[in-house]
Amino acid sequence: MLPAVSIVDVVKRFGTLQALAGVSLDIGQGEFFGLLGPNGAGKTTLISSLAGLVRPDSGTIQVMGHDVIRDFREARRLLGVVPQELVFDPFFNVRETLRIQSGYFGIRKNDDWIDEILANLDLTGKADVNMRRLSGGMKRRVLVAQALVHKPPVIVLDEPTAGVDVELRQGLWQFIRRLNGEGHTIILTTHYLEEAEALCNRIALMKQGRVVALDTTANLMAAHPGASLEEVFVRTLQS
Amino acid sequence: MIGFLTLLEKEFLRFWKVAFQTVAAPVLTALLYLLIFGHVLDDHVQVHGVRYTSFLIPGLVMMQVLQNAFANSSSSLIQAKITGSIVFVLLPPIPYSAFFAAYVLAAVLRGMMVGLGVLLATVWFVDLKIVAPLWIMAFAMLGGGLFGALGMIAGIWSEKFDQLASFQNFLIMPLTMLSGVFYSIYTLPAFWQGVSHYNPVFYMIDGFRYGFFGVSDVAPETSLLVVVACFAVVSWGTLSLLKRGWKLRA
Ligand SMILES: Nc1ncnc2c1ncn2[C@@H]1O[C@H](COP(=O)(O)OP(=O)(O)OP(=O)(O)O)[C@@H](O)[C@H]1O
Ligand SMILES: [Mg+2]
Numbered sequence: 001m002l003p004a005v006s007i008v009d010v011v012k013r014f015g016t017l018q019a020l021a022g023v024s025l026d027i028g029q030g031e032f033f034g035l036l037g038p039n040g041a042g043k044t045t046l047i048s049s050l051a052g053l054v055r056p057d058s059g060t061i062q063v064m065g066h067d068v069i070r071d072f073r074e075a076r077r078l079l080g081v082v083p084q085e086l087v088f089d090p091f092f093n094v095r096e097t098l099r100i101q102s103g104y105f106g107i108r109k110n111d112d113w114i115d116e117i118l119a120n121l122d123l124t125g126k127a128d129v130n131m132r133r134l135s136g137g138m139k140r141r142v143l144v145a146q147a148l149v150h151k152p153p154v155i156v157l158d159e160p161t162a163g164v165d166v167e168l169r170q171g172l173w174q175f176i177r178r179l180n181g182e183g184h185t186i187i188l189t190t191h192y193l194e195e196a197e198a199l200c201n202r203i204a205l206m207k208q209g210r211v212v213a214l215d216t217t218a219n220l221m222a223a224h225p226g227a228s229l230e231e232v233f234v235r236t237l238q239s
Numbered sequence: 240m241i242g243f244l245t246l247l248e249k250e251f252l253r254f255w256k257v258a259f260q261t262v263a264a265p266v267l268t269a270l271l272y273l274l275i276f277g278h279v280l281d282d283h284v285q286v287h288g289v290r291y292t293s294f295l296i297p298g299l300v301m302m303q304v305l306q307n308a309f310a311n312s313s314s315s316l317i318q319a320k321i322t323g324s325i326v327f328v329l330l331p332p333i334p335y336s337a338f339f340a341a342y343v344l345a346a347v348l349r350g351m352m353v354g355l356g357v358l359l360a361t362v363w364f365v366d367l368k369i370v371a372p373l374w375i376m377a378f379a380m381l382g383g384g385l386f387g388a389l390g391m392i393a394g395i396w397s398e399k400f401d402q403l404a405s406f407q408n409f410l411i412m413p414l415t416m417l418s419g420v421f422y423s424i425y426t427l428p429a430f431w432q433g434v435s436h437y438n439p440v441f442y443m444i445d446g447f448r449y450g451f452f453g454v455s456d457v458a459p460e461t462s463l464l465v466v467v468a469c470f471a472v473v474s475w476g477t478l479s480l481l482k483r484g485w486k487l488r489a
Contacts, residue, residue, distance in 0.1 A: 014489070053329055054489045073332035081330055087323035091253050103245025104331035146327065 002065050004029045004154050004185035005050060010059030012045055012209075019045040020056065021209035027187060027202075029064075029153075032180050034200030034217070035189045036233065041206040043189045044084050047158050051081045063154055077105065080152030082143050082160050084189075088131040094118070094142055095127045098149055105150035117145045120175040122168060137164045144172065148179075155179065156187045161195065173199060197221075197229040205236055212236060243337035246328065250345030254311055261349060265307055266356035269299045273361050276421065286423045287454045293365045297448045298420035300354045300361075301382060305440065308350035308383040309390040309411055312342045316394030317403050320487075329488065335481040339391070339474070346387025347380055354379055367451060374459055375450030378466065382443040385470045386411070388477045395486050414440045424456055439469045 005027040012020040019042050027033045035043050048054035050061055052068050052075070061068045066075040089097060095114065102110040118124045121141040126134060134142065144160055155176070161169050177199070180186050190196055196203060196217075203220060205213035213220065213236045217229070224232045254261040277292040284291040319325035328338070369375065389411070397403040418440035424432050435441045446462030449455035455462070481487070 048489070051330055052488060053326065055484060073334065076330060076332040079330070081326075083323075083326050085323050087326060089319075089324045089327065090322075091256055100245055100249050101327060101331075103248070104242050104328065104333060106241045106332075108241055 001029055003027060004031065004064060005187070006062045007046070007050070008060050010046070010049060010056045010061060012049060012054060012056045018209050020049070022059070023206075023209070023211055025204060025211060025214065027185060029185055030180070030183055032186045032199055032201050033188065034196040034203040035187060035206065036193070036196055036203055037206030038237065042209040043206055044158055046206070047081065047156055047187070047189070050156065051079060052076060077150070078153050080147035080150065080155045082147045082157045084158040084162075086136060086139055086143070086163075088139050088142065090130070090132045093128050093130045094123060094134070097131060097142060098145055101146045102149040107150055110149060113151065114145075114149065117148050120171065121145055122171055137168065140164050141168065141172070153183070154185045154187070158189050159191065160188070161190060161192060193228070193230045193233060205233065207237055242331060242333040243341050246333060246338065246341035247344055250311075250315060250341055251348060253315055254345070254349050261307070261311070262352050262356055265303050265353045266360050269303050269357040270360050272299055273364065277364065286426075287452060289452055290365065293367055294423075294448075295421065296358070296361050296365065296367060297451045298444050300357045301379065301444045301447045302415050302420045303357050304350035304354040304379050304383050305386045305415055305443065306411065307353040308346040309386040309393070309407070311346040311349040312387045312390035313394035313397070313403055313406070315342065315345075316391060317397050317400065320394070320398075321400075325487065336478060339388070339478055339481055342391050343384050343387040346390055347383035350383035350386070351379060369451055370453035371450045373450075375447060377463065378443055378447040378450065381466045381470050382440075382447070385439070385466065385473055388470070388473045391477050392473075392480065395480065414438055418444050419456070420444055439465060442466055
């Protein structure tokens with residue numbers, strides 16, 4: 001089966017800083033994949049390269065076999081990305097925001113699915129509220145909702161739970177797990193390692209633009225018996 | 240196609256939801272120009288055999304079409320860049336030509352709405368004929384499109400609002416003010432007449448005015464050719480910048 005995402009030798013420099021120093025990685029369809037690493041490791045840069053927001057200096061990235069630069073329209077159709085930065089368009093309310101986002105992906109009448117997303121993210125009561133009037137956590141949920149409007153087979157979440165309350169975190173993971181169960185590939189970055197340990201079947205650990213560990217969560221844990229993922233993480237980064 | 244229409248609709252709503260600032264305010268500005276210059280000069284000046292106030296109105300209309308088309312695309316893009324909400328249009332599979340067309344068309348729409356507003360607000364002061372409405376439409380749309388595309392370049396290039404402001408103050412304002420909005424260039428010394436012929440905005444205003452009075456400084460066909468050529472060059476430039484992801488995709 002074609003990998004959901006295939007990353008080959010990707011290098012990206014910002015001036016003299018090498019944000020990605022040759023990353024190669026395959027993520028299979030249906031995986032719940034964790035992309036971990038300390039601040040500045042290059043996780044967001046890798047995700048942005050995948051999403052076409054950043055153009056790598058060299059290397060190639062494919063989504064379900066579609067090159068993200070040459071075949072960008074197909075690749076982007078297959079991807080749903082929740083950006084790390086808390087961004088929103090202050091001109092619109094929640095429902096308008098989601099309708100517009102659907103339209104960008106070529107979908108006109110999408111209200112049934114939008115309602116379902118809103119319900120699952122506990123946003124139904126906020127559907128007609130302007131984005132400016134939402135709390136930070138609610139804006140984050142709308143970002144998740146925006147990434148899902150076109151039911152993308154590959155869902156990328158860059159720290160989706162930063163600033164989100166416990167209850168919603170549970171709700172969000174239930175929803176994302178359900179989507180994963182239905183066959184969607186999930187790629188997740190988070191600094192909450194218990195979350196990654198509980199959710200991800202496979203993990204890549206990044207450091208200074210490189211992948212320094214890549215294995216199933218079970219294997220990573222087994223290599224350090226009795227340790228939590230956090231301890232494994234710290235030991236791997238130090239070695 | 241749906242992607243394009245949605246982006247166009249969003250860009251339209253963005254200014255329409257705040258129409259008081261984006262449409263009504265520039266109409267008022269133009270009205271003030273007319274009241275002041277018209278009052279001071281109307282009794283003394285005739286251009287092409289028409290009264291100064293009548294001569295001034297088409298120029299003011301076109302000036303507002305151009306400046307507002309520019310303001311629309313440039314402010315939309317720089318706002319989206321600064322707030323980060325630009326990702327919402329960069330993540331979807333929208334072809335760059337559709338991206339270009341949506342921003343430019345929305346800019347033309349805002350320009351035309353302001354232009355129409357200025358016309359409706361000022362037409363009571365003078366009796367204004369419309370000799371050739373098709374010329375009027377053609378110049379308004381092409382001029383608005385050209386400035387909408389320039390606004391895209393400026394909005395994408397600028398990283399801060401003051402950079403955009405200097406683009407506006409040092410390029411757009413002089414180009415439009417020194418184009419014959421307030422005078423016929425034949426009242427200028429020969430040297431400045433010559434210089435004016437290198438200003439594409441001169442042809443837009445001159446051709447636009449032809450549609451009202453049936454007289455102009457240069458033949459409207461010539462003006463149309465100049466404006467079409469400029470629009471083609473700027474569009475091509477904007478499209479190739481978008482294709483490269485210049486300043487939008489790091
Ligand atoms: N647009 C940019 N211009 C210059 N440098 C950048 C840019 N984007 C990222 N960097 C640099 O690239 C490196 C990797 O950044 P990146 O955002 O990918 O890290 P990250 O792993 O996502 O970190 P975090 O956990 O803090 O989100 C950092 O050193 C960062 O400063
Ligand atoms: Mg990051």
